[in-house]
Amino acid sequence: xxxxxxxxxxxxxxxxxxxxxxxxxxxxxxxxxxxxPHENGREIDRYDTLGPAYLxxxxxxxxxxxxxxxxxxxxxxxxxxxxxxxxxxxDACLAAPGIWEGTRLCIDKANxxxxxxxxxxxxxFGLLLLAATExxxxxxxxxxxxxYEPHLARIYARAGLPVDELGRxxxxxxxxxxCGVFELSEAVAATMxxxxxxxLPLYRHAHLPSGYRAVSAPKTPETRKVAAHA
Amino acid sequence: MAxxxxxxNPAFDSVRSCQTVEQAVFxxxxxxxxxxxxxxxxxxxxxxxxxxxxxxxxxAEWVSRYLQRNYVNIxxxxxxxxxxxxxxxxxxxxxTAAVLPLFEDAMAHGLGPSGYSIPIVDKNFRRALFTINTFxxxxxxxxxxxxxKTAWVNAAFLIHDMAMKEIHGSNDQALHLSPREIECLTLxxxxxxxxxxxxxxxxxxxxxxxxxxxxxxxxxxxxIPQAIAEAIRSRIINP
Numbered sequence: 001x002x003x004x005x006x007x008x009x010x011x012x013x014x015x016x017x018x019x020x021x022x023x024x025x026x027x028x029x030x031x032x033x034x035x036x037p038h039e040n041g042r043e044i045d046r047y048d049t050l051g052p053a054y055l056x057x058x059x060x061x062x063x064x065x066x067x068x069x070x071x072x073x074x075x076x077x078x079x080x081x082x083x084x085x086x087x088x089x090x091d092a093c094l095a096a097p098g099i100w101e102g103t104r105l106c107i108d109k110a111n112x113x114x115x116x117x118x119x120x121x122x123x124x125f126g127l128l129l130l131a132a133t134e135x136x137x138x139x140x141x142x143x144x145x146x147x148y149e150p151h152l153a154r155i156y157a158r159a160g161l162p163v164d165e166l167g168r169x170x171x172x173x174x175x176x177x178x179c180g181v182f183e184l185s186e187a188v189a190a191t192m193x194x195x196x197x198x199x200l201p202l203y204r205h206a207h208l209p210s211g212y213r214a215v216s217a218p219k220t221p222e223t224r225k226v227a228a229h230a
Numbered sequence: 231m232a233x234x235x236x237x238x239n240p241a242f243d244s245v246r247s248c249q250t251v252e253q254a255v256f257x258x259x260x261x262x263x264x265x266x267x268x269x270x271x272x273x274x275x276x277x278x279x280x281x282x283x284x285x286x287x288x289x290a291e292w293v294s295r296y297l298q299r300n301y302v303n304i305x306x307x308x309x310x311x312x313x314x315x316x317x318x319x320x321x322x323x324x325x326t327a328a329v330l331p332l333f334e335d336a337m338a339h340g341l342g343p344s345g346y347s348i349p350i351v352d353k354n355f356r357r358a359l360f361t362i363n364t365f366x367x368x369x370x371x372x373x374x375x376x377x378x379k380t381a382w383v384n385a386a387f388l389i390h391d392m393a394m395k396e397i398h399g400s401n402d403q404a405l406h407l408s409p410r411e412i413e414c415l416t417l418x419x420x421x422x423x424x425x426x427x428x429x430x431x432x433x434x435x436x437x438x439x440x441x442x443x444x445x446x447x448x449x450x451x452x453x454i455p456q457a458i459a460e461a462i463r464s465r466i467i468n469p
Binding site: 004006007008050051052053071072073074075076077093094095096097098099139140143164166181183 | 309310313314315316317350351352353355379380383384386387408410411433434436437440441443444446447448
């Protein structure tokens with residue numbers, strides 16, 4: 001299942017977030033050799049302290065993490081704005097409502113292989129990107145700016161979500177790091193679903209057609225969950 | 231008011247032409263025919279409501295009742311609104327029994343049952359919340375949100391800019407336009423559309439639109455012609 005975790009839900013999902021920090025350390029520090037801060041086997045930077053929204057892929061019990069992505073609005077402080085501005089000024093400075101930054105996109109290959117051996121890494125990236133696209137569209141986001149290693153551009157294109165490279169920088173890790181833009185629309189999501197052979201939306205952002213009037217007569221005395229994030 | 235082809239959201243004009251944020255929330259309410267609109271600047275250091283910057287169309291009676299009853303301490307819209315990043319429908323809130331009296335009381339004082347709140351975050355780490363409240367419910371409300379949410383988000387950021395000018399005396403958000411944004415805006419000022427610009431700069435048309443949108447946002451403008459005028463006036467471009 002795919003779910004978003006925002007700051008007011010961090011505590012509820014702290015185990016998933018902790019697994020995410022550990023996964024990011026393995027993927028970006030150990031494998032990609034990015035020179036980024038890490039501590040106690042976890043990769044956490046200052047942008048994680050700004051209350052980002054995380055898109056998380058996990059099992060239905062929410063105990064096993066398969067992948068994650070960090071989302072921040074470009075109207076506020078963002079990683080790419082701060083880091084890439086120094087490297088190639090002008091190319092990564094997009095800042096407007098509707099344009100968000102997606103960083104630390106990663107897959108837990110070990111957990112996926114153990115639980116879903118039929119999902120190969122290329123497809124796994126495709127599924128996570130489709131869920132990210134659906135999540136973005138549900139929240140009025142039409143553009144995502146992102147960073148990635150060059151070889152991932154092919155995987156993105158195969159998933160039906162081509163990335164438009166704005167520039168690249170050396171000296172961050174094993175390979176150059178690219179900065180690029182995803183164009184998001186319902187048409188793009190439909191293409192991705194077709195390429196991946198997916199019929200139903202992966203990410204559900206359910207709205208109940210009622211305001212709080214319906215809630216004023218609660219069915220359970222304590223807490224009533226009004227809307228479900230499938 | 232006359233609808234112009236070049237302005238995708240004519241409602242912005244009435245909001246943007248306001249002298250104060252107070253007038254802007256009323257103008258927003260009139261344009262979108264909603265029950266209420268509220269801009270709320272969050273202050274992290276101080277939690278006392280009376281020291282916060284709030285501009286709202288709610289009745290003075292409801293605002294003073296809200297303060298007297300200390301609803302600020304339990305209001306889930308505000309509490310979660312300054313933590314969330316995505317705009318949210320009030321139906322997404324998890325309501326505990328403790329907050330139900332607040333919502334019932336609100337409805338007894340002129341608030342509608344539906345709400346949509348837009349978290350705002352800027353480059354200076356400030357957070358604010360813009361909230362729309364209506365009497366529409368069910369499908370009518372969902373349709374209203376879906377057809378206007380992009381415009382509402384843009385309006386929310388415009389009003390935030392106005393609030394910053396009102397508080398700080400100038401637009402301290404005035405960010406430097408990037409060379410790419412300046413190039414795109416300069417070419418747009420010479421009459422090129424985004425497809426021409428894409429060819430000239432060897433970028434995708436979508437990316438050009440992104441740079442133009444970003445430039446427009448940084449210049450606090452509602453459309454590209456206005457952004458061009460603003461950039462020329464500020465001597466950022468010289469087409």
